[in-house]
Amino acid sequence: MENNFPNIVFKNLTVGYRSKKDQTTLLSEISTQLFPGEIIALMGSNGSGKSTLLRTLTGFQQPLSGEVLLNGRNISGFSMRDKARFISYVSTEPVTVGNMTVFDLVGLGRFLYSGWWGNLSDDDLEMIDRCLNLTGMRGFKERQLISLSDGERQRAMIARALAQDTPVMVLDEPTAFLDVRNKYEIIHLLRELAREQKKTVIFSTHDFSISLGMADKIWLIDDEKLREGAPEDLALNDRFQTLFSGSPIAFHPETGEMVLSEKPVRGIHILAKGNEKMWLSKALMRNGMFDDPQSPVKLDVEKRSNKPVFILEKNGIKKECPSIYELLKDESLKKEQ
């Protein structure tokens, strides 16, 4: 699936800020490489250095030491134009320019290729059309940017970056302002672009479950180190705990979700199966209980006219609840036997 030649190589890269007197190191001695066709999610808590790493990767900021190699060449030797032919960039801030249509915006992506005064050749027009199609924005061609929803605008910005025709795309929190559906759709779009257009796509994000589900590789910033691997590698190596250190939330490696980290204290025997069992144990866990086959308190589900009814059995007395919400409020569940 991959070409064997890496697009991007970090060699002993240390990033951070340098002021007149001292320097602040955010990430030290990173060595890694990225290949065409991969989508990488960059994660880490606020202030851990995600944006600084992206700025260093795109050449807006000098590394403290080490090298960023693009296609084998050190980035510091790239001219502005060369860099713009290699990496395209989408920032977090929403861009709204009055009177600018989606077509105009995507056309700006052809800056390096278009003529004097920005005249677009037939090749440029064809490219713009292709980018609008790939991002599903064809029907929005003549729409003004200010009339777009956040999700549509993000697609337009991605189309603009695509029009720049670069092997690498870097996006700073592309899902920040989006609703759940748009978050998934945008990352799905990026994933398809990586796969089908053989691009290397790097995006920073705080959306944990999306990255886990969609990224080929996760870069996780953890205490000046860059932990990398498939999402599952990081989960199995217990790397995600770092995101929640010192908080009452913990990564639950069995479900791949975040849960309250308090240890459950009481056992309840869940007789239900499948889906219902899964959701019941989630509800119990949130309330400090866990599934314990030894427990005399039992929970079961019966389907009545296609609706689940939850049955709580304690000391031989059965009680029915129409919903999990009601069940959790029930006094006999709360009290010790």
Added chain:
Amino acid sequence: MIKNRKHILLFVSMIVLLAMIFFTNLLLGSVHISPSDILLALQGKSTSIFNQIVLDFRLPKALTAIVAGAALSVCGLQMQTIFRNPLSGPDVLGISSGASLGVAILVLGFSSFFSASIFTLFGSWAIVLVAWLGAGGVLLLILLVSTRVRDIMTILILGILFAGATSSIVTILQYFSSESMLKSFVVWTMGSLGGVTSTQLSVLVPSVIAGLFITSLTIKQLDVLLLGEKYSASMGVNVQMTRVLVFLSTSILAGSITAFCGPISFVGVAVPHLARMVFQTSSHKILFPACILIGAIVMLFSDIVAQMPGANFTLPINAVTSILGIPVIVWIIMKNKKLGGYF
């Protein structure tokens, strides 16, 4: 493409409108001259006194109006894009006051001999040069500040402060000047469209053409700069170079006009918005020529209003442009609700 056809149609009607208003401008004045006499005079065939009035007075004034309107509007257009601020313009950010300061230092500070030579070719070039330097100085300050301060409101307020500082320096200079110097300076400050002589026009026109030429080199870059500097850099725009070019052309355009016509307010801020409204585009390829045309039309129209057809007196052009320009600016603010809004 349909959109282009619409733009061509708009340009053609603008040019027709410009021609009409140009002719109307020549027609109106304190002396009644018939249209046919004007045409004769323009062809140089008239032998009467009308010839002199039209060729030596009305024509230079109308040409000055066109040049001034075009130059100030293009200034406003590029400043609004570079600062990403809908209320930028040569007068708002103190560029025009900077130009006045340059002229004041020259006229009040240096030259008793200058008072005589202010209308000669040498004097004209000297005045234009110091106006460029003055305008450039203030612009440089604002550019420096705007790299550190992102907030639009802060930069606007600083511009107002710069304008205040420069005009108080001018006042101090006036206070310490001799009577003859003061007189030649006051003559300059009262400069209006009508005060521009043919000699001065021969300096003004090439300067403005040079300024507009420099602007034309940045058209493509300005389009991208609408997205902000970070995007521009990531797309391969040489932001620094573009800033320098815009800086040069703004200093030349605003400096030249202020040097000969005195400060003219609000045209620079308002016309780019009119152009956006009429042409419904953000593309500088369209807005640049549109600002030239609309700027010229607005200025010729303001001059007609200043003449008060039928009356025997002329209003200061600056007062007229303010009265016409301020409603446009109020409209922008009302439309955007807040100044941070985009244009």
